[in-house]
Amino acid sequence: MTTQDIATQSMNLNSVLTKQAKGRPNEISVTVENLNLFYGQQQALYSVNMEIPKKMVTAYIGPSGCGKSTLLCCINRMNDLVDNVTIEGKVLLENDDIYHKSVDVSDLRRRIGMVFQKPNPFPKSIFENVAYGLRIQGVNDKQILNETVEHALRSAALWDEMKDRLNDNALGISGGQQQRLVIARAIAIEPEVLLLDEPASALDPISTLKIEELINELKEKYTIVIVTHNMQQAARVSDHTAFMYMGKLIEMSTTRKLFTNPQNKLTEDYISGRYG
Amino acid sequence: MENIKIGHHISGKFNNELEDMRNKVLTMGGLVEQQIKRAVTAFSTADLEMAEQVIKLDDQVDTLEIAIDHECMQILALRQPAAFDLRLLVTAIKIVNELERVGDLAERIAKMAIQLSETGSNNRHEHYFELVHMADLVENMLHGALNVFARMNVEDVTLIMDMDENVDREYASIIRQLITRMMEDQRNITRMLDVLWVARALERIGDRACNICEHLVYMVKGEDVRHLTQAELKMPKKQNLSN
Numbered sequence: 001m002t003t004q005d006i007a008t009q010s011m012n013l014n015s016v017l018t019k020q021a022k023g024r025p026n027e028i029s030v031t032v033e034n035l036n037l038f039y040g041q042q043q044a045l046y047s048v049n050m051e052i053p054k055k056m057v058t059a060y061i062g063p064s065g066c067g068k069s070t071l072l073c074c075i076n077r078m079n080d081l082v083d084n085v086t087i088e089g090k091v092l093l094e095n096d097d098i099y100h101k102s103v104d105v106s107d108l109r110r111r112i113g114m115v116f117q118k119p120n121p122f123p124k125s126i127f128e129n130v131a132y133g134l135r136i137q138g139v140n141d142k143q144i145l146n147e148t149v150e151h152a153l154r155s156a157a158l159w160d161e162m163k164d165r166l167n168d169n170a171l172g173i174s175g176g177q178q179q180r181l182v183i184a185r186a187i188a189i190e191p192e193v194l195l196l197d198e199p200a201s202a203l204d205p206i207s208t209l210k211i212e213e214l215i216n217e218l219k220e221k222y223t224i225v226i227v228t229h230n231m232q233q234a235a236r237v238s239d240h241t242a243f244m245y246m247g248k249l250i251e252m253s254t255t256r257k258l259f260t261n262p263q264n265k266l267t268e269d270y271i272s273g274r275y276g
Numbered sequence: 277m278e279n280i281k282i283g284h285h286i287s288g289k290f291n292n293e294l295e296d297m298r299n300k301v302l303t304m305g306g307l308v309e310q311q312i313k314r315a316v317t318a319f320s321t322a323d324l325e326m327a328e329q330v331i332k333l334d335d336q337v338d339t340l341e342i343a344i345d346h347e348c349m350q351i352l353a354l355r356q357p358a359a360f361d362l363r364l365l366v367t368a369i370k371i372v373n374e375l376e377r378v379g380d381l382a383e384r385i386a387k388m389a390i391q392l393s394e395t396g397s398n399n400r401h402e403h404y405f406e407l408v409h410m411a412d413l414v415e416n417m418l419h420g421a422l423n424v425f426a427r428m429n430v431e432d433v434t435l436i437m438d439m440d441e442n443v444d445r446e447y448a449s450i451i452r453q454l455i456t457r458m459m460e461d462q463r464n465i466t467r468m469l470d471v472l473w474v475a476r477a478l479e480r481i482g483d484r485a486c487n488i489c490e491h492l493v494y495m496v497k498g499e500d501v502r503h504l505t506q507a508e509l510k511m512p513k514k515q516n517l518s519n
Contacts, residue, residue: 231358232356235358259358259359259362260358260359260362260363260498261359261363261497261498261499262359267359268359268360269284271358271359272285272357272358272359272360272361273285273286273287273290274284274285274286
């Protein structure tokens, strides 16, 4: 091997390492600016500032009641449905303020889909579950519906299992399949952002791994934000991780850094199971 | 991050497992320190019994290496540690590897002492004083590195690594003198080559102590300082790939 070969090899290695360290270009999908949230008199979020990178997976971790699900719900205005909620600050999708009075919440939720802890398929057929979002948008063309349902089920790694039972009731399939069906329903309407609130916490280990694999594939097309109590899951699936504690964002960085070398003692104590 | 402690986990059993693993590493370090000290004494005083002790100690060192590796792997698999705990375990695995190699070097010095004694060529010689001095330096380095591991405080780590320059200087000086001796009288060549080998082993121990210090910086601060120059190491903060 000549000196030039070694130099070339070294440059290639550097380029690979730099790519690994930086990930994709840092385009921002969702920006949270100085967000405060109150349930009545009780403040649940304190001046949260955060940028969620596009087409990457961002995980929220933290103890129960720290505000991670509340923050997640703020991103597609699910808290609008809660009584006595006061929200201050901004949440921007691309550059649009989602709390602006001109925003159509239904349209917002088409752009930002959400999947909950417990699978919640509708008591309809598998096909109709996935086609539901399109139907309420007025799409009734059978060919478009067929193509979209197949594409969504394929994207959710469910097509092979479901293609022969599309007319079966969705409530009759397993919990893991139901959760992937709900994800298929969410991505059938091509959202920009997918919010996952503990999507695998009610599932067995194999179904959990399938969901995690699915998340890894979906991030090629969607920005994903996931709330999880399972820190190993956050470490496995996410590119960035935010640690929240008592309504405050304590630390947010790349997952690799947060789990190997966190900068804040609270984060260190939490992820290593210490009580400080 | 300051005030890192092994204890304070919610799981007391996890605390005990980490503490036990750390104690084993320190015990192994203590044994290896004894190996170096006794090996150099055995070589310089032609003490066969002491040389045998060094070889026996190596069995204990090897057993501890395997035990610590197994414990670390078990903790990694069962506890899935993060942050400092993860760095501690990864560092422990690396440190015991370095210590085991240091033990091997000490064992080879001891075997050299036995071999030279048996051939009757290990008469006291002025070069041995310099070897003993060099051995003192590397013992101090290793002792300092083990202290850093025990206290989890890397403030003194650059001082320890600076000592390696003195070790290298001593090594170069011994080589020069040995070459002179060999040129003066060719009958000295075999014996001088043996002395040279011992000096080389001590120099390698110094390098291994430096490696341990680098691993310890990663353990405590999370910064990967391997392959940095001394000057780069002393810079306030270097952006590196681990970040």
